[in-house]
Structure formats: structure tokens, C-alpha cells
Amino acid sequence: MNTIIIDGLSFALPLLIIAIGGIYSERSGITNLALEGLLGFGAFSGGLFVAATAGVFAPTSQVPLYLSFLVAAGGGALFSILHAVLCIKFRADQVISGVVVNIVSIALTGFFTSTINAAVFGQASNKFMLSTSPRLTIPLISKIPLLGAVFTNFYPFEVIILVLVALCWYLLYRTRYGLHLRAAGDNPQALDAAGIDVARVRFKAVLMSGALSGVGGMCFAYSISTNFSPAIYFGSGYLAIAALIFGNWKIMPTFAACLIFGFARSAAYQLVLALNADASVADLAMITPYVITLLLLAFFAKTNRSPRALGELYDKSKR
Amino acid sequence: MTKKKPLQLFARLLGNERWQFITIPAFSILCSLVAISVIILLIGKNPLEAFSSLLAGAGWIAKSNYAGGKAAFTDFMDMLDAFTPMLFAALAVTVALKSGLFNIGVAGQMLLSGFIATVAVGYSDLPSVVARPLVLLIGIVVGAAAGALMGWLKDRFNIHEVVSSIMLNYIFQYVISFFIKTRYIDPVSRQSRMAAASARLEITDIKIAGVTTHFPLGLVLALIAAIGIWFLLAKTKTGLELTATGLNAKSARYAGIRTGRTLIIAMGISGALAGLAGVTYYLGSVRSIIPGELTSVGFDSIAVALLGNTHPLGNIASSLLITTLTSGSTYMSSTVGVRQEIASLIVGMILLFSACGGYLKLWVQRATSEQLPDKGSESVHPRTISGQEEQA
Numbered sequence: 001m002n003t004i005i006i007d008g009l010s011f012a013l014p015l016l017i018i019a020i021g022g023i024y025s026e027r028s029g030i031t032n033l034a035l036e037g038l039l040g041f042g043a044f045s046g047g048l049f050v051a052a053t054a055g056v057f058a059p060t061s062q063v064p065l066y067l068s069f070l071v072a073a074g075g076g077a078l079f080s081i082l083h084a085v086l087c088i089k090f091r092a093d094q095v096i097s098g099v100v101v102n103i104v105s106i107a108l109t110g111f112f113t114s115t116i117n118a119a120v121f122g123q124a125s126n127k128f129m130l131s132t133s134p135r136l137t138i139p140l141i142s143k144i145p146l147l148g149a150v151f152t153n154f155y156p157f158e159v160i161i162l163v164l165v166a167l168c169w170y171l172l173y174r175t176r177y178g179l180h181l182r183a184a185g186d187n188p189q190a191l192d193a194a195g196i197d198v199a200r201v202r203f204k205a206v207l208m209s210g211a212l213s214g215v216g217g218m219c220f221a222y223s224i225s226t227n228f229s230p231a232i233y234f235g236s237g238y239l240a241i242a243a244l245i246f247g248n249w250k251i252m253p254t255f256a257a258c259l260i261f262g263f264a265r266s267a268a269y270q271l272v273l274a275l276n277a278d279a280s281v282a283d284l285a286m287i288t289p290y291v292i293t294l295l296l297l298a299f300f301a302k303t304n305r306s307p308r309a310l311g312e313l314y315d316k317s318k319r
Numbered sequence: 320m321t322k323k324k325p326l327q328l329f330a331r332l333l334g335n336e337r338w339q340f341i342t343i344p345a346f347s348i349l350c351s352l353v354a355i356s357v358i359i360l361l362i363g364k365n366p367l368e369a370f371s372s373l374l375a376g377a378g379w380i381a382k383s384n385y386a387g388g389k390a391a392f393t394d395f396m397d398m399l400d401a402f403t404p405m406l407f408a409a410l411a412v413t414v415a416l417k418s419g420l421f422n423i424g425v426a427g428q429m430l431l432s433g434f435i436a437t438v439a440v441g442y443s444d445l446p447s448v449v450a451r452p453l454v455l456l457i458g459i460v461v462g463a464a465a466g467a468l469m470g471w472l473k474d475r476f477n478i479h480e481v482v483s484s485i486m487l488n489y490i491f492q493y494v495i496s497f498f499i500k501t502r503y504i505d506p507v508s509r510q511s512r513m514a515a516a517s518a519r520l521e522i523t524d525i526k527i528a529g530v531t532t533h534f535p536l537g538l539v540l541a542l543i544a545a546i547g548i549w550f551l552l553a554k555t556k557t558g559l560e561l562t563a564t565g566l567n568a569k570s571a572r573y574a575g576i577r578t579g580r581t582l583i584i585a586m587g588i589s590g591a592l593a594g595l596a597g598v599t600y601y602l603g604s605v606r607s608i609i610p611g612e613l614t615s616v617g618f619d620s621i622a623v624a625l626l627g628n629t630h631p632l633g634n635i636a637s638s639l640l641i642t643t644l645t646s647g648s649t650y651m652s653s654t655v656g657v658r659q660e661i662a663s664l665i666v667g668m669i670l671l672f673s674a675c676g677g678y679l680k681l682w683v684q685r686a687t688s689e690q691l692p693d694k695g696s697e698s699v700h701p702r703t704i705s706g707q708e709e710q711a
Contacts, residue, residue: 025661033481071537082671086671086675087676089676089683090674090675090678091677091678092674092675092677092678093674093677095421096625096670096674097674099621099625099670100622100625100667100670100674102665103622103663103667103670104667104668104671105665107660107663107666107667108664108667110660110663111658111661111664114658114660115362115658119362143665150460169677183664237483238481239485240421241485242481242485242486244707245479245481245482246482280496280497280500280501283494283496283497283500283610284493284497286489286493287489287490287493287494290486290487290489291486291490293482293486293492294472294483294486294487297476297478297482297483298472298476298478301477301478301479302476304475304477304479313434
């Protein structure tokens, strides 16, 4: 039971931060199918940073670990400029732009990882190795039955994510900028009439989604494989999109969606282990989170409503 | 004004609206080739050499030497082998996009229909006269059912098609992996057992003009499908209903179109095409299924459809371009030493530039109309203005 909670959280939280990135972009009116590419590029930047500074820090130092998240956020934000410029300045179709950003990101990171490894570090590899992330346990609280598992063996990034989630929630729902952002997605004409630059608000929102996805990607790089390799593109960006649509483009319901997803996933794993079943049965168990999501959606999706101006180019002359 | 001269010349080069469907993609391809050349130069290789080996690998031009009985024609047919499922898949994405839907589940629908056709026909000993049409039929029916399911989920439960298709992709992938691993595994290759040659949609090892090659049977069908889909969308009532719903679902409903039904039909057609892509892929160029893996054709087809301007006939050209790049890249990396990833980078770059096509169009309109003294009329009749420019 404890393992279900521990593993479930370590999958759900990175997914959540990516999904929140998506929420920022989509609530501002920019469809963001590019999450997969953004998280990959973020993880690539973080991985490159760790590989490049390998000699600078002491081997046991935790500094590169924490700095890599910062770099990943920067990398994700940098790459999201591509999506923002295509959608806002070059008036590209937002779905098309998202797909393009994903393709370019996969191609670019794969190419650069191999090339940089060969040219700079002199090895034929398509990976950047990372250090193993430490796992923390809070002494007394972790002894509480069931609930204690939340405080056992967690990754430091889970704390970072929770802090970020709280900040993002505050920014989106309690600040002037958050209000502008939500207005840009629902009624950009009204926002424009109030004297706010819609393009600027949307641009910032896409940058934000890039940064948050980058952090999420870096978390997956640490928790799933302890390296950066093209295997980072395993579809978590699309899962995050599913989660945010499931969560009706709101942060807290999306949080719930991610938790359901993470726990269903780790519970399925543990079930297979407990039954001591054959590896092929694991495949059947692995469909649990996806089936649960579909079933839940069948019950709850009726009232779902996307932001009104989502996917539309802002045209000043339109009524 | 003199400073703007070269820009205007360039704008006129891109032509008026009638030719822009060809000049703007051509310009995008040119831009991306230039950008990639710079990257290849930076890693110290000759870009011209890289591009020519790319073409040679896809069979457009001759390689320096060949194994016995093979020629550039063999490579060319290999490329067409990959082209066939790609065109079907791109058409699947196109039909959905034209109807305002995004079918991201092409890969899953391909896998499902390919798997069912393999199990039902590929492992039987039916004669090829019965087996081959049956495979095609299964592809269409299974694909259409999977596609229509997504349409139904959206219509009945308001589940976004992107979400349901991603979920179903994973479900198909895992369930089929389970069945392959428990029942149909080949212990040596760790893939599903080979489908019988009589069920394959491909004639292998035939001699055409003294050259050993093979012929993908689906090729003709794929080209017919492209024309058929064009006809459906442009000339029929159903096509009008689909595109009208795609352009504006609300006004389509006011016009009396049953949008819910249209939605299911659109996803059904899209799924049927994806199913055909699946059988021409899994029973065509490859003969077995790797458990737990979706083919990249499904996702590449999104890019191909977009590059083809989501026009059924444009898809033929873009599929040809993309399959040339992907099937030539192995030869390029082995002869010139440029990494294979360059091919997907070229694809990405082409898409990147063509995504800006709409903006470019607008820019050309502005640049050409600036020559007229009356600037105010530009926004009123851009079409006639650029037309007059051409005649002048």
C-alpha cells in the first residue's frame, strides 16, 4: 500500500506540473499540444547542464541537481518561444504549431545529444547521465499509518512541485495577471477594450507553460531513468493534456485527475507484483489508468467547457 | 521605396493566390534545406553530398554499386512500400481535420486493424484470391469501428477526441501486446509470427525489366483513395456536411446539418483509412508486429497531412517527400556519415516554415499591394489587387 502511494505521487506530481503548464497556455487561448516537445527540451537542457558541469561541482554535491531544474525551466521556456511566435506573430494554426514543435524538439534533442556526446565528451551515446536523486523521509510523521507514506521516500522535486503548484494557483486565480490571462482565453475583445495587450498576455502564458513543462520533464528524467535520452518522449505530454481536459482546465480538478492517474498506475504495478503474475499479464494490468480515465470521463465530461476563445487567433476587428 | 525593391520582387516571385499552393510549400522546403545545409556544414560535412545520397537511398538516383539483380528501381519500390501506408494514414488525418476533428489515434487504429487482420487471415491458409480482399475488408471495418467509437464518445459523452484517442492508443497497445506475447509470439524474433505470404498485400521478389523488386498492392488503392476522398469532400453532400461542420459546427447545426451524426461519420471514414494504413503496413512492408509498440507512421502522418495543406491530393506529394526523406536517411548516414536524425530534422524544419505559410501569404498580399498608390483599398479587395498585379 505504501509503495502505491510513494510511486503514485512520484508519477502524478510531474504530470501535474506539466498539465498546469498546459492550463496556463490554454486558459490564455493558445492550444498547446506542444507539451511533449517542451518537456523534452527542458529535460534536454537540464541534462546538458549536468553533463557540462560534471567537473565543476564536487561529486556528492546536490547543487547541480537543484540547478538543473532551473536550467530545465529556462530551456523549456526558451523552446516555447517557438510555439508562441508561430501562434501569435506568424498566425499559424495552433494545432499545427504544437505538432511541429513536438517533431522539431524530438529531432533536435536527439540530434544534438548524439552530436554533443560525440564531439565534446568523446563517447557514442544518445544519453546524458544524471546523478541519482536522493529520496527523503520525514522522521516522525512518516510513522503515521497510511498517511505517513506521503512523507516517506519522496523525491525532493515533489516538494518543489507542490510549492510551484501553490504559486501557480495563486498567480492564476488571485492576481491581476491571472485575471488578464483567463480573460484572454474567454473574451480577448473585452481584455483589449480594457487596454491590455492580448498578445503580450498570451506570450507570457506560453512561456510559463514552457518553463513548467521543462521542470516536469526534468523530474521524469530523474525519477524514471536517471538520464536524459529520447526515451523521455513516452507520451507524458499527451497524458498531461488528457489530465487537464479531464480537470476541465482548472488547477485543483486537474490535481485530482493526476492523482487518480498516478495511483491507478502504481496500483496496477503492485497488483501484478503481488499476484506474482507473468510479465505478459502486466500488459493487461497497465491499461487500468487509461480505462479508468475513459470511464470517469464518460460520467463527468458532460459539463466540460473549454475556454471560449481557445485555439482562435485574436483578431481585433472581430465581434 | 527603392529599399523595398528586392522584397517586392521576391513577393511577386511567390506569385498570386492561384499559384501560392505550390510556391509557398516550395519556398518552405527551400528554406529548410538551406537551414539544414548550414547545420551539416557546421558539423564538417558536405550538404550536397548528403542530399544526393538521401535521394539515392530512396531510389530517385542511382547509387554507386548494387547487390546482384538490384538497381535504383528496387530502392524506389522500397520507398513506395513505405509510401502506401503513409498516404492512407495522412488521408485519415486529413478527413478528420477537414471535419474539425483531430485524429491523433491513427497509430492505435493501424495497430488494431493490422493485428486483427494478421490473426484472422494472416495465420490461416486461405488462397490469396480470398485472403487479400478479406484483409482489406477487415482493415476498413475494424478501423472504421475504432474511429466511429471515438466519434460516438465525443457525441454522446462530450469526451474530447484527443483524450479518447490517446487513451485508446495505450489500451490497444497493451492489450494487443498481451495477446501477442501469450499466443502469437515467435520465440526467436520476439515479435508476432510472420503472416502468410498469401495474405500479404505485396508481391515479393518479382522481376521487372530484369530487376528483382516487389510491388505494394495497396499503392494503386491508396492513390484511388486520395482521389476518392477529394471527390467526397469537394463534390458530395456528405462532404459538404463534413467540411461545414469542420468550419463552424454551430452554424452547421443552424443550417440543419445533424452535427452529431456527421461527427461519427467523419471519424468512421478517418478510422477506415487508418485501418487501411494498418493492413498495408503490418501486412505489407513489415510482416510482423512488435508487441507494445506503435508505429511512427501514425504520428508522422499528422505532419504529412499538414504539409499537404490538408488537401487529399496535396497529401500525395507530401507523403512522397516525407517517405523519400525517411527511407533515404539510412543510406545517407552509412555513406556520408551524417546522422539519421537529420532526416527528421529536415521534416521538422519544412513543417516549421510551412506553418508560417499563412503569414507569408498575408505578407505577399501586403507587399504586392503596396505598389499601388491607394493603400486604403488593400484590405478591401486583396484578391483583385493581386490579380491585377499579375496582369500588369
